[in-house]
Amino acid sequence: MTTAISIQNLQKRYGEVTAVKNVSLEIQSGEIFGILGPNGAGKTTTLRCLCTLMQPDAGTIEVMGISALSNPRGVRQKLGYVAQEVALDKLLTGRELLELQAALYHLPRPSITPRIDEVLALLGLTEWADRLIGSYSGGLKKRLDLAAGLLHQPDILVLDEPTVGLDIESRTVVWQFLRQLRQQGMTIVLTSHYLEEVDALADHVAILDRGTVIAADTPTHLKHQLGGDRITLKLREFTAIEEAEQAQQLLTTLPWVHSVVINPGQGNSLNLVVDARPDALNLVQSTLHQAGLPLFSLAQSKPSLDDVYLAATGQTLMDAELAAIGRRDPKAERKQAMRR
Structure with missing residues (x-):
């Protein structure tokens, strides 16, 4: 296996708050790599730095041998990024949104229609393609978001909380689709705070807590280490x-x-x-x-991955979620979001 992504000693601060502290990850080609942790653990910040949407304060990031710091355009060509928040124009049809996305990626004009038809079929969206996005369910919107991330045929798909807010049926559809992409050789990086999702999908997992990697290995080995x-x-x-x-x-x-x-x-x-x-x-x-x-x-x-987290931190992932919610400052978060 070759290394698809190498992150070394990544650091990122927001004012007085250190969001990521010396995070180092090695992600191999053709695997699903899960980043698990509660809200505020540094998962989204790590992904945003990886996808060149944010400049780290220190550390290096390489994607298929390309530096994300010195050649961000080259890295973007290798990545498909699907953010946690679905950002779709409800006044467009699904097909119109993908046509806009194709133009932004500068796809060759003759290839646009066949490629859009291909990703629509891949995600079971063909019958919904010419309906307004405002009429889509949450599961359909997430699938359309995935289609947009795959449109330019990236080598690596990066997903931030891909099934948050979805019902069980929609979540299962997304899981099956991600497994299908892995079988086709695509590298997938996903963050989640759903233990069962990472356990079911990931070949390797890194567990983050307060910006630090506290454990990293295969899910099976991490659980076996507890004994x-x-x-x-x-x-x-x-x-x-x-x-x-x-x-x-x-x-x-x-x-x-x-x-x-x-x-x-x-x-x-x-x-x-x-x-x-x-x-x-x-x-x-x-x-x-x-x-x-x-x-x-x-x-x-x-043993479960929650036990791994408990052994390392002294609290369950759910407890850490609740504690993170209690520490949140919505006003400060809105101000920070405006600066990004």
Whole structure:
């Protein structure tokens, strides 16, 4: 495999806020590479720098051997970018929008109509092509956005949260289409905060937290690195931290328990990584009972990417999402958006 994208020590600041801190990624040709993380992790900033829509403060970016800093035009010719926010003119038909896109890409005039027909058929949009975009559902709009990103036949497709806001049926259609593109040899980079999406699609994944890569590998290997199974328990519906710490110290002494993390965002629940054994739940229950500790809930499961995130940060991805929402300043974000 050859390297399609190389990002080294990428940094980007917005005033006093550091959005990306020394991010380094190697993405191989012909793979789906997922960038996973909560809102505010630096995913979109990384993509915008990659797509030459934003100038990084430090670091290097190369796309198929072309520097995004010294030759941004050359990089744009290699990339198709589909942003998180669908920006379509509802007064145009789908075909008219693609004709406009073809003109912006300076596609040869004789090739425009056949190419538009090709991408419309590829995304199941032929019957909708001559209807106003304002009449499209959310799923159809996302497919049209994908068609626009593929119109100039890029080597690499870059997608920022490609299925956010879509229903399950529309999301499945997009997943199947991305797998089809990978089978045809296209390199795909996508960001997401949907764990199941990255797990289902990505050959490799990088997990970002507050602008830093905290883990990067195949989804399977990241989960296997944790070892064994996961046990989640609550002593009470809302457990006092002192009681949770007592249980943590107690359960850590069990030889088949690898780690115990207290999750404050879930009422001081405890998350254990343990050896896979059929009697694990019974042993945990009896250990707590012998120590006089209560038990409100108890469950066992196989490791997920959320467990990888939890092990690295001490919180689940959902908790990080909620925390990021609490830190947001909508007024400052609007001002920043106007400067871009």
